Amino acid sequence: MSEFAAELVGVSKRFGPVLANDGIDLAVARGEVHAVVGENGAGKSTLMSILYGLHRPDAGHILRSGTQIRLRSPADAIRHGLGMVHQRFRLFPGLTVADNIVIGAEPVTGARLDRAAAHRSVTDLSDRYGLRVDPAALVGTLPVGVRQRVEILRALYRHAEVLILDEPTAVLTPGEADRLFEVLRTVAAGGVAILLVTHKLTEVLAAGDRVTVLRQGRVTGRFTTADTTADDLVHAMVGRSLPTPVPRRATPDAAPALDVRDLTVRDADGVTRLSSVSFSVRPGEIVGLAGVAGSGQRELIDTITGLRDGGDRVLLDGTPIHPGRDPRVAYVPEDRHARGTAPQMSLAENLLMGEQRTLATRSGLPRAAVRERARDLVARFSISAASVDVPISALSGGNAQKAVLARELSRGSRVIVAEEPTQGVDVAVRSRVHALLIEARDQGAAVLVQSSELAELRELADRVLVLFEGRLVAEFGGDATEAQLGQAMTGVSA
Ligand SMILES: Nc1ncnc2c1ncn2[C@@H]1O[C@H](COP(=O)(O)OP(=O)(O)OP(=O)(O)O)[C@@H](O)[C@H]1O
Ligand SMILES: [Mg+2]
Structure with a gap:
């Protein structure tokens, strides 16, 4: 049997003009926490989605314990022992923790759902992995950190041997993140292979065993965390080191703004x-x-x-x-999807929100001026997008954030x-x-x-x-x- 729980071999995936994955090889071993890092738009989520059966690769294939498998859907992936914790949780707020964990894979006695058995196995799992939850609590009442534990338990209940987490700490407080990593270590120690996508390099170095770096759809680095620094990772990610932080200032003397x-x-x-x-x-x-x-x-x-x-x-x-x-007052909101952008509208329109008046003429908004101004912001803030006419929802997370900042900071x-x-x-x-x-x-x-x-x-x-x-x-x-x-x-x- 292969030492690798899962392998992606020569995987490519194109979305229109964008080659999101370009011949990627990545192997994750049983018992390891394998981090995947890279710039926004590097292709991390695409690769994870392929491994979870959400996207079909254009080329390449997937091995599970050395045997080639074909995934047509997440249901196939689950059958093959692959589990994924989504960043936007897919839980039912009106159901209990136990019901959320077993739903779709319930223990039955005769033809009836065996609720007591469900509670028992949830309690067993949560004890075994130190994932403390109350099986009877309603999911809708729980803080995000606990909901995330429920998602992990859901995957483990389905016997996941490969667990994929895409930016799991983005929604967590520092304390919750530390607890999550302890849990992941315990889960990995039980033989599960863990794939962890994150932007936080300190997390990668603290919690990961190995790291694969992606850049523009390709692998640009493979490291063992024990002998790697954050600067090594940054180099592989962006091809250079980052500037050192600017020193801070004493409080200026002026009247408060x-x-x-x-x-x-x-x-x-x-x-x-x-x-x-x-x-x-x-x-x-x-x-x-x-x-x-x-x-x-x-x-x-x-x-x-x-x-x-x-x-x-x-x-x-x-x-x-x-x-x-x-x-x-310029405002860069945390929830850039709900508060910061109008997802259906184009990048150009989003960049201009709130500033229509400065560009409007008597005959309305001149399209050329709108696009001109948008192109200028795109260049100044290095926003990467196919064009200023694409809906802003088509941008990667980091690029959408740069667009919101571009709009807000350019107001003066x-x-x-x-x-x-x-x-x-x-x-x-x-x-x-x-x-x-x-x-x-x-x-x-x-x-x-x-x-x-x-x-x-x-x-x-x-x-x-x-x-x-x-x-x-x-x-x-x-x-x-x-x-x-x-x-x-x-x-x-x-
Ligand atoms: N469903 C899709 N349709 C069109 N283009 C897509 C789709 N999904 C991803 N892309 C494009 O593929 C590229 C890789 O995107 P992906 O989401 O995999 O990046 P990522 O590394 O996860 O980025 P981030 O760190 O911002 O989450 C990007 O250019 C993105 O715009
Ligand atoms: Mg992503």
């Missing part, structure tokens, strides 16, 4: 979400915002960006912000609010996004960056504010350690 004064926010049920929050951001500084999910960041950012009424407590250059988008706004600005983007884009935010700062913008990635705040922010249970509990200089930030985030006072 953004001033939040004693802001309290209650939700529709009267629950206090923010209490007496006060801080300011001066032109020419980047202030980071840290906090575990649900600490009030959502409400704070919604108020600053005018999505929620701040009742005169949020001032821009001394005057209150009123509900509704204010052109003086006084205040820039960026939420998780580099979630799901590759290291090269990340470095570019950081450079763009720093450039905006240096041109005098007041920048507020919320991120669940503490390393990002440390690289980018001149000061970091920490929210806990709706209160500002700490403020650090940009040189705070992750341990200090982490403690403040969990309410441990310094």
